[in-house]
Amino acid sequence: MRQLTFIKPGVLEWWEVAAPRLQADTDAIVRPLVVARCDLDLYIATGVVNYPGPFAFGHETIAEVVEAGPASAVSPGERVVVPFQLSCGSCGACRRGWTNSCEAYPFGAAYGLKPTSGTEFGGALSDLMRIPFADHMLTPLPEGVDPVAAASLSDNIADGWRAVGPQLAERPGATVLVVGGLAQSVGLYAAGAAVALGAGRVLYLDDSPQRRERASLMNAETAPLALAEGRLASEQFDIVVEAAGDAAALGFAIESCAANGILTSVAIHLGATTPVPLTRAYYKGLTFATGRVQSRPTFPHAMACIACGAFHPEKVTHRIVSIDDAIEAMTDPGPKVVFRCEPVNAPD
Ligand SMILES: [Zn+2]
Numbered sequence: 001m002r003q004l005t006f007i008k009p010g011v012l013e014w015w016e017v018a019a020p021r022l023q024a025d026t027d028a029i030v031r032p033l034v035v036a037r038c039d040l041d042l043y044i045a046t047g048v049v050n051y052p053g054p055f056a057f058g059h060e061t062i063a064e065v066v067e068a069g070p071a072s073a074v075s076p077g078e079r080v081v082v083p084f085q086l087s088c089g090s091c092g093a094c095r096r097g098w099t100n101s102c103e104a105y106p107f108g109a110a111y112g113l114k115p116t117s118g119t120e121f122g123g124a125l126s127d128l129m130r131i132p133f134a135d136h137m138l139t140p141l142p143e144g145v146d147p148v149a150a151a152s153l154s155d156n157i158a159d160g161w162r163a164v165g166p167q168l169a170e171r172p173g174a175t176v177l178v179v180g181g182l183a184q185s186v187g188l189y190a191a192g193a194a195v196a197l198g199a200g201r202v203l204y205l206d207d208s209p210q211r212r213e214r215a216s217l218m219n220a221e222t223a224p225l226a227l228a229e230g231r232l233a234s235e236q237f238d239i240v241v242e243a244a245g246d247a248a249a250l251g252f253a254i255e256s257c258a259a260n261g262i263l264t265s266v267a268i269h270l271g272a273t274t275p276v277p278l279t280r281a282y283y284k285g286l287t288f289a290t291g292r293v294q295s296r297p298t299f300p301h302a303m304a305c306i307a308c309g310a311f312h313p314e315k316v317t318h319r320i321v322s323i324d325d326a327i328e329a330m331t332d333p334g335p336k337v338v339f340r341c342e343p344v345n346a347p348d
Pocket residue numbers: 038039040041059084155156
């Protein structure tokens with residue numbers, strides 16, 4: 001089968017590899033229908049993040065089941081969301097919702113990201129994928145939800161959701177600030193989800209006009225971040241999301257967080273250490289969270305919000321291309337590329 005393989009920054013290749021087969025009665029084999037580019041994929045492809053190749057690429061997908069083991073309840077033909085992290089669903093960590101550290105897999109186990117665990121599990125930009133523990137891993141896509149719109153549920157949509165969804169459930173009507181940037185689509189999904197969940201106010205700050213335009217399409221209020229021009233935190237928000245990935249923006253996020261506020265950093269801060277005004281965070285009594293999303297227990301909440309018509313992640317997507325154009329489109333600097341694995345209809 002065909003597999004998009006990351007070789008080194010600037011070099012992706014289509015490789016012909018053996019198709020995966022069922023290895024356990026609880027496995028399923030799926031065929032990706034749509035694949036979204038994770039925010040991290042752009043930085044791996046361009047060398048901003050140093051991941052050694054070769055490895056199978058792509059980890060956000062909505063797929064169709066083509067084969068299911070005899071102990072699996074999933075059925076061929078079903079459309080399913082595939083979480084990017086592998087997890088068993090029954091170990092102690094999984095039972096607590098910590099599927100990003102399932103005890104059945106090496107830490108960091110994920111599709112399309114071999115270097116995070118050291119183990120190759122295959123990628124979504126392939127003809128087929130093997131899904132272990134299929135009944136736990138796979139969730140049917142609801143009728144009426146466009147796979148192209150929801151393609152990023154596997155990771156980035158869930159990642160944006162976790163920064164505002166539980167927080168707004170705890171504090172209905174709270175105000176939300178998103179400091180956008182490096183984690184391009186994650187910050188935008190957080191803003192869109194906050195609007196959908198009825199936040200009292202959603203302000204999206206970003207120096208990128210293209211991303212601000214995407215946030216506006218989801219009815220968030222927008223303005224330039226403008227830290228280089230000396231912008232200081234002048235307002236306080238109950239819930240703050242930092243997606244910018246640099247120390248100055250994280251400091252601004254802390255300064256913008258109200259007393260007893262909740263701050264989630266969804267960006268990967270790439271330096272070994274990141275200077276932050278921790279004393280300010282202490283006196284404000286902030287709750288600070290960071291880390292990889294728990295994809296499997298999180299995405300169904302975002303999916304339900306999409307299915308009910310309130311949340312529109314498709315507004316973040318700036319480009320939809322055929323999978324045949326994946327190599328070129330992987331380095332598109334915009335916020336979200338979605339690859340269709342079937343022929344793309346020509347525009348009317
Ligand atoms: Zn990802």
